[in-house]
Amino acid sequence: MKSKTILLSGFIFFIVSLVAGHPGHDGANFSISNAIDQSPLSAFLLAFTTLITVTSIYFITKITVNQWRTIVINDDRV
Amino acid sequence: MTTVFNLLDIHLALNLLHFLGAVMAVGAVIVTDLINGFLHFRADFAEWDAKIAPLLSLMVWTGFLILSVTGTLMFLREPALIHDTIFQAKMLFVAAVFLNGVFLNIWVTPKFKELSDEWEDRTDKVKAFEVIAGISATVSLVGWLTVLVLGYLLTF
Numbered sequence: 001m002k003s004k005t006i007l008l009s010g011f012i013f014f015i016v017s018l019v020a021g022h023p024g025h026d027g028a029n030f031s032i033s034n035a036i037d038q039s040p041l042s043a044f045l046l047a048f049t050t051l052i053t054v055t056s057i058y059f060i061t062k063i064t065v066n067q068w069r070t071i072v073i074n075d076d077r078v
Numbered sequence: 079m080t081t082v083f084n085l086l087d088i089h090l091a092l093n094l095l096h097f098l099g100a101v102m103a104v105g106a107v108i109v110t111d112l113i114n115g116f117l118h119f120r121a122d123f124a125e126w127d128a129k130i131a132p133l134l135s136l137m138v139w140t141g142f143l144i145l146s147v148t149g150t151l152m153f154l155r156e157p158a159l160i161h162d163t164i165f166q167a168k169m170l171f172v173a174a175v176f177l178n179g180v181f182l183n184i185w186v187t188p189k190f191k192e193l194s195d196e197w198e199d200r201t202d203k204v205k206a207f208e209v210i211a212g213i214s215a216t217v218s219l220v221g222w223l224t225v226l227v228l229g230y231l232l233t234f
Binding site: 012030031032034035037038039041042045046048049050052053055056057059060063064066067 | 132133135136139140142143145146147149150151153154155157158160161169172173176180183
């Protein structure tokens with residue numbers, strides 16, 4: 001159970017990092033420093049959205065692993 | 079072919095994914111709240127609901143993940159949004175539904191699973207739980223719909 005949790009959360013985190021780290025095909029500017037320059041609130045907002053991302057990954061992993069038998073093997077004895 | 083190249087535009091792609099995340103999360107929230115409301119009148123559905131609830135929760139958190147990643151990227155492209163009142167209001171409601179979502183997953187869902195066997199007996203524990211879960215569900219539904227509306231208003 002624990003190894004499945006770690007594996008799944010690591011995989012999701014990897015995919016999210018790939019997506020979030022993509023520079024954009026038109027050279028789009030994803031500058032964190034520019035955002036923080038606008039207002040100190042931006043730093044707080046970015047920390048908050050990071051918290052949401054991490055928490056989402058945690059719950060997705062937890063629910064998926066707990067429900068593994070129901071989702072994957074179609075066994076409703078959970 | 080033009081549509082394909084248009085979709086490769088990062089701004090459009092992020093907006094579309096953000097919208098899809100919202101559809102996923104809000105859709106699952108509405109279904110969850112309707113089922114839970116229905117449960118008040120059909121207590122015999124409690125065991126079935128206890129099995130379905132985690133899967134709907136999974137949909138909400140997947141939607142939340144898509145929303146947070148795409149939302150962060152969209153914000154980094156337009157950091158001036160931080161000064162927009164509608165954006166600030168939207169993020170306050172996002173904070174409310176996020177905290178409510180954590181509460182739902184940490185306390186409400188496990189408690190519901192624990193009480194599903196005695197649901198039909200309408201014990202005092204079940205009634206007390208219904209009040210708390212009802213408030214949480216209302217916060218969730220109103221909060222998410224408000225976020226959706228405020229997000230739409232931001233496009234103007």
